[in-house]
Amino acid sequence: MEGVLAAQPYDALLLLSFGGPEGPDDVLPFLENVTRGRGIPRERLAEVGAHYHLFGGVSPINEQNRTLLAALADDFAAHGVDLPLYWGNRNWAPYLTDTLRQLVADGRRRVLTLVTSAYASYSGCRQYREDLAGALATLREEGLEPPRVDKLRLYYNHPGFLETVAEGVLESLQRLPSEERAGARLVFTTHSIPDSAADVSGPPEGHGPGGAYVAQHLDAARVVAERVAEATGVTREWELVYQSRSGSPRIPWLEPDVNDRLRELRAKGERAVVLVPVGFVSDHMEVRFDLDTEALATADELGLLAVRSPTVGAHPRFVAALRELVLERAATERGERPERGALGERGPSHDVCPVGCCAGRVVKPAAAGADSPFA
């Protein structure tokens, strides 16, 4: 038992996520929320709306977050961690601003935030910090005293994340016919983002082609590939590809696209692949549609054997990792020097985003970082 002091000085953990529609009528307003003020072509919106309608207008992401919260609550209780859990989203109810009002009403003054993105990028890191700043500013305008808000370090290279991904790959290999297993390649996937966003992802000293976004994914993929090689005794080829591109076709985004790459691999005579969505933390729409529906259909047409390995979701080892990260940060805030687990070559990420980290196209206030206008 870690004991009730373990999470001090924090008095709440806030799960901050993307949000998704919960029925057909929600799809369009949700997409309008997502794309407000961004240059997403109308046709792309209609196309993405159709993906949601294929699933009854329901994104799996909200249910996955409810499951994660329940698993965190159980894990915390089992380890004597007394930290109330809250949940707010960027694009759909429960909206972040409403959740922060509730936190204040409940008397919470020191909040630690866990976002459902494991890597550095504008969309996965700074934009969530901007969401926090916007919500805190609203509270202040309403005459409420905003709580102090911190954000957990990026967890893409935490042992409990990467070991869970590797275990999923090993299970997935078992789903291939035994004679195809040894030859199967690992095709890691993540969300494509504009090259210009990738280049400025992470702290300024790492800005340059691909930035921290690409470097972190390559580091994570390498660790997983090595674990799988050790466990199977087979060193197989691996690579990182991209999916879910949107935006104007004239603007360069990270490539190759997973579907294009599957075609090339088949043309080169490859027979089997494991698609590893290492860039995502749950089987939300980008996984269910862009991989399970579209990429697996591409593979099928090509006569390429393909299986998709699981995301970490609410796997107990990942949930334990989140608890470890919370306790680590709490200890750091108390002035202790806790162990900070990290696999791969890049070491543990910073606790506090420096100025210029994951820069956006325009400078907006962002909370929970060195440039936060809030305490």
Ligand SMILES: CC1=C(CCC(=O)O)c2cc3nc(cc4[nH]c(cc5[nH]c(cc1n2)c(C)c5CCC(=O)O)c(CCC(=O)O)c4C)C(CCC(=O)O)=C3C
């Ligand atoms: C890096 C990244 C992550 C991973 C990190 C993280 O998890 O945060 C992520 C996650 C997600 N993205 C999601 C959905 C969407 N993303 C869109 C648009 C965009 N994503 C981008 C990047 C990312 N997105 C970018 C650069 C755009 C272009 C517009 C813009 O600059 O903002 C659009 C608009 C239509 C379209 O263009 O596809 C939608 C509907 C959902 C929910 C899925 C569900 O409902 O289950 C999730 C978890």
Ligand SMILES: [Fe+2]
């Ligand atoms: Fe997205």
